[in-house]
Amino acid sequence: MSWAFLRDLLSGVNKYSTGIGRIWVAVVFLFRLLVYVAAAENIWKHEHDEFECNIKQPGCENVCFDHFFPVSHIRFWALQLIMVSTPSLLVVFHVAYRENREKRHNQKLYKNPGKIDGGLLCTYLISLILKTGLEIFFLILFYKLYNGFKIPRLVKCDIKPCPNTVDCYISKPTEKMIFLYFLVATSCLCIILNLSELSYLMFKYSTKCYLKRHVKNQQ
Amino acid sequence: MDWGTLQSVLGGVNKHSTSIGKIWLTVLFIFRIMILVVAAERVWGDEQQDFVCNTLQPGCRNVCYDHFFPISHIRLWALQLIFVSTPALLVAMHVAYTRHEKKRRFRNGEKIDIEELKNERIHIRGPLWWTYTSSIFFRIIFEATFMYVFYYMYDGYQMPRLVKCDAWPCPNTVDCFVSRPTEKTTFTIFMLAVSGICMMLNLAELCYLVIKICMKESGKGA
Numbered sequence: 001m002s003w004a005f006l007r008d009l010l011s012g013v014n015k016y017s018t019g020i021g022r023i024w025v026a027v028v029f030l031f032r033l034l035v036y037v038a039a040a041e042n043i044w045k046h047e048h049d050e051f052e053c054n055i056k057q058p059g060c061e062n063v064c065f066d067h068f069f070p071v072s073h074i075r076f077w078a079l080q081l082i083m084v085s086t087p088s089l090l091v092v093f094h095v096a097y098r099e100n101r102e103k104r105h106n107q108k109l110y111k112n113p114g115k116i117d118g119g120l121l122c123t124y125l126i127s128l129i130l131k132t133g134l135e136i137f138f139l140i141l142f143y144k145l146y147n148g149f150k151i152p153r154l155v156k157c158d159i160k161p162c163p164n165t166v167d168c169y170i171s172k173p174t175e176k177m178i179f180l181y182f183l184v185a186t187s188c189l190c191i192i193l194n195l196s197e198l199s200y201l202m203f204k205y206s207t208k209c210y211l212k213r214h215v216k217n218q219q
Numbered sequence: 220m221d222w223g224t225l226q227s228v229l230g231g232v233n234k235h236s237t238s239i240g241k242i243w244l245t246v247l248f249i250f251r252i253m254i255l256v257v258a259a260e261r262v263w264g265d266e267q268q269d270f271v272c273n274t275l276q277p278g279c280r281n282v283c284y285d286h287f288f289p290i291s292h293i294r295l296w297a298l299q300l301i302f303v304s305t306p307a308l309l310v311a312m313h314v315a316y317t318r319h320e321k322k323r324r325f326r327n328g329e330k331i332d333i334e335e336l337k338n339e340r341i342h343i344r345g346p347l348w349w350t351y352t353s354s355i356f357f358r359i360i361f362e363a364t365f366m367y368v369f370y371y372m373y374d375g376y377q378m379p380r381l382v383k384c385d386a387w388p389c390p391n392t393v394d395c396f397v398s399r400p401t402e403k404t405t406f407t408i409f410m411l412a413v414s415g416i417c418m419m420l421n422l423a424e425l426c427y428l429v430i431k432i433c434m435k436e437s438g439k440g441a
Contacts, residue, residue: 007224019316026308029224030301037221039297042260050267054277054388153282167388169278171267174289
């Protein structure tokens with residue numbers, strides 16, 4: 001069980017997405033998942049070992065590290081990636097439900113079970129709203145947890161058992177910040193893609209509805 | 220999840236590339252991605268642990284390392300490879316869109332052979348020519364940008380053996396020693412050379428496509 005599962009899941013979702021949805025999947029794969037696995041993970045690999053405090057007091061380094069990094073950035077992003085990809089499962093389940101229904105009744109109930117209309121449209125819109133909501137939630141949570149989108153070189157720590165205030169140095173702060181900005185930027189890009197897909201679908205189907213009603217009235 | 224997914228995506232694009240495009244893809248996979256994963260990552264694997272400074276001052280090593288290596292070579296190459304491979308997706312999307320349109324026409328009653336559609340090699344003509352050419356153009360831009368960023372960030376392509384650091388909290392100036400500088404320089408030059416070869420291949424492919432379309436236009440005009 002690894003990221004390959006998420007990759008397969010997203011490939012399955014790709015079939016039932018709109019054009020913008022497919023761009024979203026490509027952005028998540030290439031610029032978030034692949035960058036995470038190929039680059040970001042290694043930067044945070046030894047973060048605890050390389051976190052150094054100017055003190056010999058045993059336990060001080062551990063306590064300070066725990067205070068400043070309640071949840072490591074990298075684990076936070078892993079959670080974010082998983083949560084943000086999961087709403088797409090709703091669409092896959094709905095299409096499977098439709099196909100199951102057709103099989104049970106042994107007749108063609110839908111012109112095309114994978115086409116986004118009726119109930120599937122609602123499910124798709126809900127999944128888009130959930131995806132966007134989760135992205136924004138994680139960004140705000142990150143901002144609150146780490147007091148902004150920055151990684152300082154030095155933190156001053158004065159928790160027991162550290163005697164007085166102690167200087168602690170974070171390893172590779174610049175590199176971590178570059179990747180932090182990159183991942184936040186791709187997160188924002190995904191939010192924009194989700195919002196445009198939402199507006200596109202709502203516009204498309206409201207005009208369809210309006211035209212249908214207009215034609216009916218004319219008849 | 221690793222470079223394998225990128226390989227499968229790009230492999231799909233391979234069918235619709237020119238011969239030079241296929242050579243570029245082979246060079247990318249064997250001499251860049253494979254070398255990165257199999258060799259280069261090991262060389263840079265212990266870079267901070269073995270970065271040693273001539274001081275007992277806690278924090279000095281961290282700060283000096285961060286000052287001289289704002290972003291590790293390995294991560295820069297990984298980003299370069301991802302960005303350079305991305306324009307090929309444009310071509311993949313265009314091909315998928317063309318197939319989708321043909322399928323739609325088939326469903327609306329036009330006679331098209333479905334099996335032939337799946338295995339058809341779509342020729343680089345018309346709008347696809349523009350997509351393909353712009354993807355090559357972007358590839359060249361990304362390669363050049365990353366090579367320049369690398370040169371600018373590290374003042375050249377050589378890894379020094381010794382760097383002198385006086386960032387706080389290091390007292391005065393401190394000597395810091397980089398681990399495996401010769402091996403790292405060798406790989407840097409290797410990756411640079413392959414990057415240059417890839418750029419040459421892209422330029423050649425661009426010229427080939429432009430000449431081909433010009434000849435076709437002049438042939439039509441005559």
